[in-house]
Amino acid sequence: MNISSSVEIAAKYIQEGKLVAFPTETVYGLGANAFNPLAVAKIFELKERPSFDPLIVHIAEIHQLEKLVLSADERVYKLAEKFWPGPLTMVLPKSDIVPDIVTSGLPTVGIRMPGNEISLELIRKSNCPIAAPSANKFGRISPTTAAHVKKQLPNVDYILEGGKTTVGIESTIIKLTDNGFQILRSGIITQDELETIIPVDRNSIIEKLSAPGMLKSHYSPRKKLLIADNDKLKIDKSMAGLISFSGKLENDYLKVIRVSERKDLKDYAVNMFDAMHTFEDDSEIEIIIAEPVCETGIGKAIMDRLRKAEFNWRQV
Numbered sequence: 218m219n220i221s222s223s224v225e226i227a228a229k230y231i232q233e234g235k236l237v238a239f240p241t242e243t244v245y246g247l248g249a250n251a252f253n254p255l256a257v258a259k260i261f262e263l264k265e266r267p268s269f270d271p272l273i274v275h276i277a278e279i280h281q282l283e284k285l286v287l288s289a290d291e292r293v294y295k296l297a298e299k300f301w302p303g304p305l306t307m308v309l310p311k312s313d314i315v316p317d318i319v320t321s322g323l324p325t326v327g328i329r330m331p332g333n334e335i336s337l338e339l340i341r342k343s344n345c346p347i348a349a350p351s352a353n354k355f356g357r358i359s360p361t362t363a364a365h366v367k368k369q370l371p372n373v374d375y376i377l378e379g380g381k382t383t384v385g386i387e388s389t390i391i392k393l394t395d396n397g398f399q400i401l402r403s404g405i406i407t408q409d410e411l412e413t414i415i416p417v418d419r420n421s422i423i424e425k426l427s428a429p430g431m432l433k434s435h436y437s438p439r440k441k442l443l444i445a446d447n448d449k450l451k452i453d454k455s456m457a458g459l460i461s462f463s464g465k466l467e468n469d470y471l472k473v474i475r476v477s478e479r480k481d482l483k484d485y486a487v488n489m490f491d492a493m494h495t496f497e498d499d500s501e502i503e504i505i506i507a508e509p510v511c512e513t514g515i516g517k518a519i520m521d522r523l524r525k526a527e528f529n530w531r532q533v
C-alpha cells in the first residue's frame with residue numbers, strides 16, 4: 218500500500234477514537250485524537266502508563282497552537298519559526314479545550330510540531346491535534362522502527378509504517394518562564410541552539426514535576442545494561458554486546474554495534490535505541506554495555522538516556 222492511502226486509513230482510525238502508532242522524526246508515537254478523552258485513556262491503558270505522566274500534543278499548523286494554549290507570546294513564535302517542524306516540545310499554559318487526561322491535570326500542555334511529513338499528513342488528515350507519547354510500554358526502550366512498536370504493543374489498532382526515524386531520541390522539552398527557558402528533557406536541539414533565540418533561565422526553580430521524563434529510571438532494556446565508565450566493571454565480555462562509539466573498547470566483546478562510522482554524536486542518537494532493541498532480542502547476549510560520551514551538546518541527551526536505561530540495573 219502506498220504511504221498516502223495508509224495515512225488515510227490511519228486518519229480514519231484517529232477520527233473513530235482509535236489508537237495509531239506513527240513515525241515522527243524522533244521516535245514512533247502512539248497517537249489519539251487529543252480532544253477525545255476516551256481515546257486518550259486508551260493510550261494510558263495500552264502503554265500501562267501511570268496517569269500522572271502527561272502527553273505531548275502534536276500539531277501540523279501553527280494556528281492549532283492558538284486553540285490549545287491560554288496565550289503564546291512572541292518568544293513562542295520565534296522558537297516555532299526556528300525549530301518547528303522539529304524535535305522541540307514547548308510546555309505552555311493550557312486552554313480549557315485540552316482535556317485534563319492529556320496533561321495529567323497539570324495547568325500546562327506540551328506541544329510540538331513533528332518534523333516528519335508522514336506525521337504532519339496524519340495530523341492534517343485527522344483534522345485534530347494528536348496526543349502521543351512514545352509507542353513503547355511504560356519504562357521500556359523507545360521505538361525507532363515499526364518493528365519495535367509491534368514487539369511491545371502488538372495490539373495497537375494500526376501501525377503506520379515510516380521506516381527508521383531520523384533523529385532517534387525524543388524531543389527536547391522546554392518550559393518558558395518569565396526570565397527565559399529551562400530544559401525539562403534534553404534532546405538533539407541543544408541549550409546553545411535555544412539560547413540563540415531566548416536566554417536560559419538559571420534562576421527560576423521549576424516545581425517538581427511528576428513526570429517520568431524526569432524520573433531516574435526509564436528506557437530500560439529487559440537485559441542488564443551498564444555504561445562502560447567504571448574501571449571496576451567486571452563483566453564476562455564473551456556474553457556481552459557493546460554499543461560502541463569510539464571503536465576503542467571493542468576487544469573481546471561477543472558482539473559489537475558501532476553506532477557511528479564517522480564518530481558523530483548525531484549517529485549515536487539515531488542508532489542508540491535500535492542497538493538496545495537488537496541486543497535485547499539477541500538470545501546470545503546476556504549483558505549490554507554502552508560506551509559513554511562527553512556530556513556536552515547532544516552528548517548530554519545521549520548520556521541522559523543511557524543513565525536512565527542503566528539505573529535499575531546498577532543495583533542488581
Ligand code: TXA
Binds near residue numbers: 243244247273428
Ligand atoms: O519526541 C518526542 O517527544 C516523542 C514523539 C512521539 O513526539 N514523544 C515522547 O513522549 O517522548 P513521552 O510521553 O514518551 O514523553 C513525554 C514527556 C512526559 O513524560 C513528561 O515528562 C513531558 O513530556 N511532558 C508532557 N507534558 C508536560 C507538561 N505539561 N509539563 C511537563 N512535562 C510534560
Ligand code: MG
Binds near residue numbers: 350351359
Ligand atoms: Mg517515552
